[in-house]
Amino acid sequence: MLGVLDKMMHARRSVLALSLGAALALAGCSGSTMGEYPGYPSTPPGQPAPSGETIGQGSVRVAMLLPMSGGGSASSIATVFRNTAELALSDFQGADVQILIKDTGGTAQGAQAATQAAIAEGAELILGPVFAPAVGGAGATARSSGVPVVAFSSDEAVASRGVYLLSFLPRSDVARIVSHAAAQGKRSFAALLPDDTYGAVAEAAFRQEVGRAGGRIVSIERYKLTGNDTSDIAAKASQIAANAAQIDAIFVPAGNVAPFVAQTLSTGGVNLGQTRLLGSGQWESQQVLNAAPLTGAWYPGPDAAGFQAFASRYQSRYGSQPPRNASLAYDATILAAGLVRSAGPARFSERVLTNRDGFLGIDGVFRFERDGRNERGLAVYEVTGSGSRVISPAPRSFGSGS
Incomplete structure (x- = not known):
């Protein structure tokens, strides 16, 4: 099990992070429908310069939609998720990903606009939004462009084909x-x-x-x-x-x-x-x-060890303890980087994202269903x-x- 692990996380630093339960890897058993695509092309050149903040310098663009201007707790969680994405990319050495941070304001309309902007700037995958109304807005816009969404809401009503929920359901x-x-x-x-x-x-x-x-x-x-x-x-x-x-x-x-x-x-x-x-x-x-x-x-x-290791490193870097759901942004970021490294042109296809072997993240194994919901391996x-x-x-x- 986890046979694709070394291909995704061969960098020494990333392997160390994984040993601490702080990284995510493809669960690639023999017989998996997933494969390697060596020499796959990078994102075509000539894309418009991204507007707003970006994290990473990779050739594949992925957007993270957050309620940066939502105010109160919404803005706080947006800052934490943004920091967590930065931490994840620093752990995944050599990630060929650039994350476009887009503000939703926490609303459906804001998410629609953020998704349109991200896709226009070449985003191949949308991470987030956080709140259910915003997920609905982003999902409708992304679906029309064939861009998948990996969202953070726990409201199963907003899950659908191509809009996957990473949260605990x-x-x-x-x-x-x-x-x-x-x-x-x-x-x-x-x-x-x-x-x-x-x-x-x-x-x-x-x-x-x-x-x-x-x-x-x-x-x-x-x-x-x-x-x-x-x-x-x-x-x-x-x-x-x-x-x-x-x-x-x-x-x-x-x-x-x-x-x-x-x-x-x-x-x-x-x-x-x-x-x-x-x-x-x-x-x-x-x-x-x-x-x-x-x-x-x-x-x-979930198994607590992975989150504890992640929280300790977040505290050391940003000076505060992350909330429990911060692991969602970490796993989403590493998922994107890992799929870019391992799955070539098919990286964000439905076949890859709904692979039955699933993925291993901070909070343990998980996999996406075709209807957008997820299944997680939990402890008692x-x-x-x-x-x-x-x-x-x-x-x-x-x-x-x-």
Whole structure:
């Protein structure tokens, strides 16, 4: 597995970065549909000079669309993603890529204009945008030009053929935690979900995965949360508690309410030593992991080692800790540089981007589906009340034929 690794990352510095979990490589098994194209031509000369900021000096142009002028947290994340792209190119020695930084303002209209400008300047791939409305705007414009998009939104509604989401999606969380619970003998499931768009997506995935695992659903409750009013959560949790004798596992994906739900269930007579609480990637916070009522609960997440190594290097270079989703910009940048090096003229084709062997990044293995969504290889963690521990490691590759 990972047979194309040395071809993509032969530079000593990049290999070292990979050993720290800080680089991304093609997962090229024997039998992969991907191949080498030695001597492929560089981007044709005569392109217009790029407007705005660029990173790198390579011949292949790739755009990164960010909400630079979005204000507040939008501008902050744009700065972090821009810095992360710069760090990624410095790690990938000899990358034949130039990144065109384009401002979306965080809006659909801004993303359309940024995409048009990037394509006019020769961009062969769009990285970003960050927010769902902007992804929609960029995707519509890029699709008409045949340019693929690798976006950072976690809203599955904006995924489509040619618009791939690199972010962590609810379906990956649900698939991993339900399959693990089933492997541990859990057969009867309940769920307590927020009454919003995320809850609807999580519920659809939950129903599908429980069925796939051969389990049954005893109860699904949807709650409303208004400010600090937890009365509806308490009422819905109590309804689940009333059927606890029939339930092996309870799925509570929202991390902000998980400690309260655990306490309410325990008060309602649920033995959380027997009826296992299941969470999502939203649980990855000290508030949740240090909550005593959640001790013994399980939740999915990426292998932490790669991000920790990346965060340390980001801190050293830019003087601050990056947010957790900064790894998306890193992996997207290395993905682009790696495909330019390994896949020749086919570098950003659908065949290459949806290769079933997938890719290996900071957060582990991932692959794109043709509908634009992704699948990730995640670990399963157990909450200890003072952090968490891995109880099922993340896979390092996708199984053959999967």
